[in-house]
Amino acid sequence: MKQINFIIVVLLVLSTSSVAQANVYDLKKCLTLAEKNNHKIKEKQLEVVKAEEVKKEAFTRYFPKIEASAFAMRANKGLIEGEVPEMNLPVYDGNPASLQNPAQFAYFPGMSIHMLDSAKMIAVTAIQPVFAGGKIINGNRLARLGVEISNEQLLLSKEEVRSNTETYFWTIVALQEKKKTLASYEKLLNNLQKDVNVSYEAGLIQKSDVLKVQLELNKISIQKLHLSNNLTLLKKNMSVIMGVPYDKTMEFRDDYDHLKKPQMVLRDKNEALEARVEHRLLLKAVEAKTLQKKMELGEILPTMFIGAQALGMDMMDNSMWRGVLFAGITVPISDWWGGAHKLRAQNAEISMARNALQEKSELLQLQMEQDYNNLVESYQQIELETLTVAQCKEHLKVVRDNFDGGILGMSDLLEAQAMVQKAEDTLVDAKTGYKINLSAYLKSSAQR
Numbered sequence: 376m377k378q379i380n381f382i383i384v385v386l387l388v389l390s391t392s393s394v395a396q397a398n399v400y401d402l403k404k405c406l407t408l409a410e411k412n413n414h415k416i417k418e419k420q421l422e423v424v425k426a427e428e429v430k431k432e433a434f435t436r437y438f439p440k441i442e443a444s445a446f447a448m449r450a451n452k453g454l455i456e457g458e459v460p461e462m463n464l465p466v467y468d469g470n471p472a473s474l475q476n477p478a479q480f481a482y483f484p485g486m487s488i489h490m491l492d493s494a495k496m497i498a499v500t501a502i503q504p505v506f507a508g509g510k511i512i513n514g515n516r517l518a519r520l521g522v523e524i525s526n527e528q529l530l531l532s533k534e535e536v537r538s539n540t541e542t543y544f545w546t547i548v549a550l551q552e553k554k555k556t557l558a559s560y561e562k563l564l565n566n567l568q569k570d571v572n573v574s575y576e577a578g579l580i581q582k583s584d585v586l587k588v589q590l591e592l593n594k595i596s597i598q599k600l601h602l603s604n605n606l607t608l609l610k611k612n613m614s615v616i617m618g619v620p621y622d623k624t625m626e627f628r629d630d631y632d633h634l635k636k637p638q639m640v641l642r643d644k645n646e647a648l649e650a651r652v653e654h655r656l657l658l659k660a661v662e663a664k665t666l667q668k669k670m671e672l673g674e675i676l677p678t679m680f681i682g683a684q685a686l687g688m689d690m691m692d693n694s695m696w697r698g699v700l701f702a703g704i705t706v707p708i709s710d711w712w713g714g715a716h717k718l719r720a721q722n723a724e725i726s727m728a729r730n731a732l733q734e735k736s737e738l739l740q741l742q743m744e745q746d747y748n749n750l751v752e753s754y755q756q757i758e759l760e761t762l763t764v765a766q767c768k769e770h771l772k773v774v775r776d777n778f779d780g781g782i783l784g785m786s787d788l789l790e791a792q793a794m795v796q797k798a799e800d801t802l803v804d805a806k807t808g809y810k811i812n813l814s815a816y817l818k819s820s821a822q823r
Contacts, residue, residue, distance in 0.1 A: 398622055402544050402629045405617055409540045412618020416536055419529040426518075426525040433518035436511045439503040439682075446496040459486050494690035502682040508673030517666045524659050531652045534818055536616065541814040543613045547627045549807035550606050553800055557602065560796040561595045564588060567792075571785070584785035591789055634757065634809060637750045642820045644740045650821035651739055657732040664728045668721035675714035677706045739819070746816040753809040760802040767791075767798040 400408075410416060461484050465477035504511065568588045574580045607623070614621040648654050684699040707714075774791040777783040817823050 398624045399626045399628055400544075400617075401627075402541065405540050405544050405613070405627070406537055408617035408619060409536050410533055413536045413616060414618070415532050416529070419525070419532045423522070423525040423529055426522040430515075430518040430522050433511075433515045436504075436514065439501045441499070441501045443499045444497070447494070449493045495688070496690075497687045498684060500682060500684045502680050505679040505681060506676075507678050508676030509669055510673035513666050513669040513673065517663065517670065520659060520663055520666065524656065524663070527652050527656050527659065531656070534652065534823075537823070538814055538818055540613075540616055542811050543609060543616060544627055544629070545807050545810040545814075547606065547609050547613060548629065548631055549803050550602060550609065551627065552631065552803045554599075554602055554606070556796060556799045556803065557595060557598055560792065561592070561599075563792060564592050564595065567788070568592065580785070587785050587789055591793070631806060631810075634754065634806070635813070637747065637754050640750075640813070640817065640820075640822065641747065642743075642822060644743050644820075647743055647820040647822075648736060648740055651819075652821075653739060654736060657728075657735055661725065661728040661732055664721065664725045668718060668725060671714065671717045671721050674717075675707055675710050677704055679704045743816070743819045746812065746819045750809070750812045750816045753805060753812045756805045757802070757809055760798065760805045764795070764798045764802050767795045771795050 461482070463480035463482055466479040466481050568585075571580060571585050571588055575582065575585050610623075610625050610627075611621045613627070614625070679702075681702045682700070684701070686697045686699060688695055688697075771791040771794070774783055774787055778785070778788045
């Protein structure tokens with residue numbers, strides 16, 4: 376019986392451990408879930424599917440256009456009706472001369488003509504464009520470019536989602552670290568409160584010193600509530616980004632103290648620019664405008680085609696089939712005037728796209744430079760804040776010794792403890808800023 380109870384306890388512990396582990400998210404897991412479930416990425420994936428279908432539809436224009444048509448009619452009267460009067464018709468005896476002066480006649484009693492009161496017709500036509508002003512070729516090129524642009528926009532969305540995920544992740548981790556710092560400070564104050572209560576009861580200190588400690592504890596309670604509310608809100612936002620249900624037991628952990636030196640990730644700006652998705656999209660925008668100009672040119676060029684038609688008819692109690700081959704050319708003469716203005720407008724759009732390429736390429740490089748400067752500054756700030764924390768702790772130790780010796784008062788001790796807590800929070804903010812700035816630089820320098 377004891378063995379069974381032991382097994383049950385072990386199973387409960389293991390199941391509890393696995394559930395707790397399931398609610399712990401590291402950065403890699405968050406990024407994987409975000410890329411898989413994020414709604415913005417799913418929308419861009421559907422746009423890629425749409426662009427692929429447009430490309431396939433454009434390819435069908437290389438092939439003949441085949442149409443089938445059928446026609447049937449029934450009239451209440453014949454479309455051709457008339458009366459042939461009675462008459463004497465000359466009889467031809469084989470001698471052409473007798474046609475001028477016939478000697479014999481045959482009597483024709485007359486008749487009514489009633490024709491085409493019904494008809495049926497079916498036709499199958501195939502038309503193959505021979506030359507369409509380049510519209511088919513350039514239309515296919517434009518469709519292929521559309522697929523490439525959709526894929527680039529998907530990559531850009533993934534980068535944006537990744538950046539947002541990392542920002543939320545490290546902000547949550549920072550608040551969790553601040554929660555630990557606050558708990559440590561609260562524990563310190565609680566211990567101090569016990570000491571001052573003993574000292575007050577012994578008549579060694581005044582009531583005001585006890586109240587000062589209590590006021591600091593009240594401030595911590597407010598800070599804990601504010602911190603808890605912010606953490607809950609951030610975790611809910613993170614759940615939306617990752618596409619998972621929110622759970623109040625969720626925790627986010629990763630190697631918070633592992634910091635690469637900025638020099639380790641520095642990349643040449645020109646090399647990074649060529650790899651940026653935004654730069655490739657700008658290049659494709661110029662290419663798209665160029666193809667659109669060629670499409671406009673195709674609108675004013677002649678179109679040549681060949682075709683074949685199979686035609687079947689059933690009318691006047693007679694059925695027949697005919698085959699027809701044809702060729703044609705159309706010249707849009709009236710479109711030349713307006714087309715010339717459209718081409719000049721397209722030239723202006725191409726120039727605008729090229730100007731945007733040059734301007735935004737320079738801005739992208741400036742962004743890389745600024746992101747790297749922010750990274751260097753945040754790394755230097757971590758070094759400075761680490762030193763500040765050490766100095767504040769040393770200062771607290773000195774103040775504590777003086778307080779215990781009766782040289783300094785309670786206010787000095789509380790101030791020194793608050794300085795340590797503030798310095799540790801500032802160090803957490805510096806590390807968080809470094810993580811976020813590192814993510815921004817890796818993104819702007821196309822290193823992921």
